[in-house]
Amino acid sequence: MRLAAAAAAAAALALAAGSAQPAHASRYLRLGIFDQGQTLYGGEAAFADYQALHVQELRINLVWAAVAKKRPAAATDPADPAYDWSTYDAAVRAAAADGIHVLLSIVGSPRWANGGKPQNSPPRAADDLRSFAIAAATRYSGSYEVGGAMLPAVREWTAWNEPNNPVFLVPQWRKTSSGWEIASAAEYTAICNAVYSGVHTLPYSNERVACGVTAPRGNNRPASARSSVSPLAFLRAVKKAGLKSFDAWAHNPYYSRPSETPTTKPVTANGAPPTAVVLGNLGDLTRTLTQLYGRKRLWLTEYGYQTNPPDTVFGVSYAKQSRYLTQAVAIARANPRVDLMLWFLLRDEQSLGRWQSGLLTVAGEKKPAFAAFTAAAEG
Numbered sequence: 001m002r003l004a005a006a007a008a009a010a011a012a013l014a015l016a017a018g019s020a021q022p023a024h025a026s027r028y029l030r031l032g033i034f035d036q037g038q039t040l041y042g043g044e045a046a047f048a049d050y051q052a053l054h055v056q057e058l059r060i061n062l063v064w065a066a067v068a069k070k071r072p073a074a075a076t077d078p079a080d081p082a083y084d085w086s087t088y089d090a091a092v093r094a095a096a097a098d099g100i101h102v103l104l105s106i107v108g109s110p111r112w113a114n115g116g117k118p119q120n121s122p123p124r125a126a127d128d129l130r131s132f133a134i135a136a137a138t139r140y141s142g143s144y145e146v147g148g149a150m151l152p153a154v155r156e157w158t159a160w161n162e163p164n165n166p167v168f169l170v171p172q173w174r175k176t177s178s179g180w181e182i183a184s185a186a187e188y189t190a191i192c193n194a195v196y197s198g199v200h201t202l203p204y205s206n207e208r209v210a211c212g213v214t215a216p217r218g219n220n221r222p223a224s225a226r227s228s229v230s231p232l233a234f235l236r237a238v239k240k241a242g243l244k245s246f247d248a249w250a251h252n253p254y255y256s257r258p259s260e261t262p263t264t265k266p267v268t269a270n271g272a273p274p275t276a277v278v279l280g281n282l283g284d285l286t287r288t289l290t291q292l293y294g295r296k297r298l299w300l301t302e303y304g305y306q307t308n309p310p311d312t313v314f315g316v317s318y319a320k321q322s323r324y325l326t327q328a329v330a331i332a333r334a335n336p337r338v339d340l341m342l343w344f345l346l347r348d349e350q351s352l353g354r355w356q357s358g359l360l361t362v363a364g365e366k367k368p369a370f371a372a373f374t375a376a377a378e379g
Contacts, residue, residue, distance in 0.1 A: 133198025
C-alpha cells in the first residue's frame with residue numbers, strides 16, 4: 001500500500017464528506033469487521049469473504065463465562081481443565097492463516113465469579129478477572145503450543161463492551177446518602193485495571209489494551225427505567241474513580257436515526273453540550289480524552305449503517321450505506337489518533353429485531369457496501 005497515496009485519498013474523501021481535515025491525518029488505518037457469529041461459526045465461507053474484502057482486523061468477544069464455566073483451580077494457567085478455548089483457538093488460527101490481526105474483547109463474567117448473577121454483572125473479585133486475562137494473554141502470546149503447533153499471537157485487547165450501557169454492565173447508577181453516583185464507572189475501573197494489568201503481566205512489549213468500548217449515547221438519568229451514562233460523562237467518571245493505565249480508548253460511534261450522515265453532529269435543546277458521541281463530533285471525545293489522559297490512541301470498535309430493505313425503521317438505502325461507509329472511513333483516517341475502525345457486521349442477522357448492517361444480505365448477496373469496504377481497505 002502506498003502511504004502517500006492513501007493519505008491523499010483520505011484527505012479527498014474527508015473533504016467530500018464535509019469534515020474538517022487536520023494538519024496531520026492518520027498515516028494508516030487498520031480496517032476490519034466485528035461479526036462474532038460469522039467469525040466463530042461461519043467457517044470457510046466467512047473467511048473467504050474476509051479475504052475478498054481485504055479485512056485487516058477481526059474483533060472477537062472472548063466470553064469469560066463461556067471459556068470458564070466453572071472456577072479453575074489454577075486460574076492463570078490456560079491449560080487448567082476448567083477452561084475450554086477450542087472455539088477461539090480455531091478462529092485465531094483461521095485469521096492468522098489469512099494474515100488478519102485479531103482483537104480480543106474480554107467480556108461476560110461467569111456465575112461462579114459474580115455471585116450467581118447474569119454475565120453483565122461485574123466480578124466480585126477483580127483478581128479473578130485479572131487471572132483470566134493472564135491465562136488468555138499467555139495462550140495467545142505467540143509462544144504457546146497446542147496440538148503440536150504454536151497458537152498465533154494476539155496483540156490487541158479490550159476490556160468489556162459498552163460499560164455505560166445496562167445491557168452490558170449493571171448497575172449503572174447507585175443512590176447514596178449524598179445523591180446518585182455512577183456505579184458503572186467504579187465497577188468498570190476495576191474491570192479495565194484487571195484486564196490491563198493481566199495482559200501486561202507477560203514479558204512482551206507490543207500488546208495493547210483498550211479501555212472504554214463505550215456506547216455512543218447515555219441518558220444520564222439515574223432514576224429512569226433504563227438508566228445509562230453518556231460516553232463523555234463516563235470517561236470523566238472513570239478518571240475520577242482511579243482508572244490510570246490503558247493503551248487506547250475505544251468507542252462505538254453509531255448513528256441514532258437514518259436521517260443522520262457520518263458528518264451529522266448531535267443536536268441538543270437550548271444549546272446544551274451534546275451527550276452523544278458519533279462520528280460527526282468525534283473531536284469532542286478526542287479533546288476530552290486529551291484533557292484527561294493526554295494523547296492516547298483511539299479505536300473505533302463498532303460502526304455500521306443498517307439497510308432498508310430489510311429494516312424499514314432504522315435502515316438506509318443500499319446506496320447510502322455504501323456512501324456512508326466511504327465517508328466514515330475518511331473521517332476516521334482524517335483523525336491522526338485513530339488506529340482502527342471495525343464495521344458491524346459482515347452478514348445481516350436473520351431477525352429483524354437484531355442488526356441488518358451487513359455487507360452481505362442474509363442470503364449472502366453482496367450489497368454495494370461490500371465493494372466500498374474493499375476499496376477502502378485497499379487504500
